[in-house]
Amino acid sequence: MDTRRKSNKDGAEKPALKKKASSIGTGGNNGNGNAGFAHRAKTDLEVMFDKYRDMTRDADERDVIWKKGIILMGEDLGVTDEVTILLLPWKLQSCLSWGIQRGEWFHGLTNAKVTSHVKLRSLFTQLKEEVGGTPEVFGEFYGYLYDFLREDRGKHMDPSIAMEYWQKLLAKRFKYLKEWTTYVETAEPFKSRGVSRDLWKQLYEFAASTESLAAHEPDGPYPVLIDDFVEWARAKK
């Protein structure tokens, strides 16, 4: 949670914020709906943030664009692909699951020189190119997504969520995606436990570097579950 906002409620840090008001635009419209400051035209960013954040929530959570808002934003921007919309939180390095906080929004977008609706749209195109370019960058994006998509239930990610996104993210990058999907659906360990961060990340490494099942070494550094998968897949053939 953004601690600055907390102290904002107490009113202690208002002057500092106010100073930055003109550049960031957090000016008069803070979370408390206190409109006691100078009225000036809202910037595009402000407008968008206000449009997508969830006002129905409690005070703590109002300054965040949650899942609904993100999806809505995607639709508005013409970004229909579920994966592409995720590029934004990655770029902004959002730390909440399915949530973009106020600070992250303004800070990140300003740094990216995005000040308007149109520029935001082109940002997506740019990010898409970046990520599609090298495997390393995609790997970073992919790795980041574990925490974003997790929905914070316990230590591990729900296998069904993992499966959904593996389909979307690794469709063209993982030769054995189909077998892997079957494996995850049927194998024991996934029924009782979720997908750990290590497994999530290592799966991409595995996908990127494994040419064939036969070449895989069981005593390598990959997690045991991947070894089990290879064994299972080999047996099936």
Add this chain to the structure above:
Amino acid sequence: MDDSEYPEAEDKERLEREWDDLKTNGFNTLLTVVEGGYTKPFDHTTWMHYYTKVYNLCTHCKLGPGDPSSKAPTGILYKRFGEVLTDYLKERRISTAQSGEMLLKEVVQKWKNHKLIVKWMQRLFVYLDRYYTKHNSCDQLTEFGLKCFFNEIYSSIKIDLRNAIFKHIHRERTGENVDRSLLKDAISLFVEMGMSSLNVYSSDFEKPFLKFTEEFYEREAAQWVAEDSATEYMKKAEQRLAEEAQRAAAYLHQNSEKGLTEAVENKLLADHQRTLLEMENSGFIALLRDNRLDDIHRTYRLFSRISKGIDPIARLMYEFVTNEGKQIVSKHSNTTDLCFKAYTNDLLALHTKYKKILAEQLDNNPTFQKAVKDAFEAFVNQQLQCIVKGAAPRTPPAKVYSSELIANYCDMLMKNVVEKIGDDELEDILEQVVAVFGYISDKDLFQEFYRKQLSKRLLMTTVNEDSERSLISKLKMRQGAPYTSKLEGMITDKNVSQDLQAKFKQYQLDNGISFGFDYTMQVLTMGCWPAFPMHTLKLPDQVEGAMERFQTFYDSITQSRKLKWVHSLSTVTLDALFNKQKFQLQLSTAFQACVLLLFNNREVLTGDEIAKELTLPWEEVKKALQSLAMGKYRLLLKDVAPGAKVLKTVDETDTFRVNTGFTDKSRKLKISTVVAKVNLKASVQVQQTVEEDRRHAIEACVVRIMKSRKTMEHPLLIGECISQLSNHFKPDPRHIKKRIEDLILREYIERDPEKTSLYRYVA
């Protein structure tokens, strides 16, 4: 001869005159005498005469005796010396048409003669040696003389001579007798032809001889291989090697022995090694199979001569012993009633057998020791399958490991010690057991089983402390102190408890306490002993009082120690009155006693009520009630609740009352507990405990390694982990990987973001 060569005509004339005399009277006489067979041609006076002649010739010349010019008499004499010898030799050319033996004899004879002639000539002309040869770097007279032989005779007959010698040797090798001294002389000719070096011998005789020998033995070996068994072959080979060694000593130059032996070994042994070892009925495996100790010894002796000779043999031994071991394992596996005694006895017998062979036939050679060790390790760690008698059909057979079986064997030994086995015999058996124990890879499993059994022995039965300590000290020697520290702790505890007991009695007397019943306590150090289930038991007041008293006493003699009571291990003796008859009941658990005592105050109780009164879980109460109401002695009567099914076992709703009509012939009754049907449950439990311990051990090991190295590659980490834990058990790399993943999750270590196979320690 030119007049101008001589300073004076007189001298020249004199020279010729004297020379003539020397030649005719001196040399020719010498020749005749020597060839006639005498060794001393001249007596002292004659010799002096000729010597003086030479001397005079040399010194009366105007030129100095050392003058190198050909005008000096010394030079002339020197030359003529050589000429005379050469001439006579020319006349005595040796015909090569002769047969071998004749040739040898002739050569030898001529050589001997020549040596003698040269010797005497040298004596006559020794003046030249002193003044001429030295200053003009010519050969000394002896050498010069011998060289004449070399040039005139030797060079032309050397090959024939050599072949003749070979023929002779061949005859000897094929069994005939030959004149060895003749051969020796003939061969020494070669040596002497080299003057002071062995070059002539080496190139003209030795090398061809070795080749000749190799060819011979190549043929021999081929023939033997086709006809003989391996043992026959080796006997022959051994014989031949001895023969050749003797031959070398008899007539070859001493330097040749080594080369000769090597050549023979190569042809007889090295070339055919594989064939010999793998021969069907006489190869090494067959020898082991039929326990032919002499042949085994011979094989070892012979093949240890050649380099890398014993490696293939060791390999065969490894295979054979492994097979025998595997047979033992499969013989006992998959049987009902897997008898640990028979199995262990078989193992020990196999071990003793091979230890003996190693010591007696194989000279305790390290290569073989390793082969046997590897073989044992290969099969001792296999799983055996035990079919449980009376288990439901289609239950998979239980898996048992050698560690458990050997632990059971030790248990049996310790228990039987008092009765059957003598001290020395026991020591011997224990040595063997510990040796076989050394081959087990999951030693921690053995320790766990042993610990459980030891605790039972210490607590329930009497124990022969000497034999226990003996076995423990042997284990300690093998594994180190930490392995046996818990075991030793347990024995110490028992002794300490006895002390404590005495002290407690004293304390009671001192403080005038008495309980009205006998009470003994044993204090066990937690951690040494295996985990016991703890129960809260409501004991009768008197007993609780005693417990409190003991607690006070114990606190008074120790500091900051906490006592936890383990009631499941207690035994109780009660006096009971049934039907006006007094009985003494020996109960196996305190639970049984407490159940019975409840009925002192109550007529009837249900199972449920009993459990509540005693604050015990139903499982325990059930066991106790079963032994009291449905065992051999029915002390309690069971009534089933109305409407409930009658079961073979006991139910919570059943009611119990005292069997007032109980009677029995004997007055002392032992009430045992219900024995668990399947002992395998306990074994599985132990295996689980050990599994858990291993998990912790692996984790601790990984963290330790990472902490000191900071970063490490995956395969190195696994390898390091395995080697550090090898003393206790052999971890599966998969398990290590699982632990690593767990540690990553708990953020003890992390993966390097650049390189998947590199781990980092997280501080």
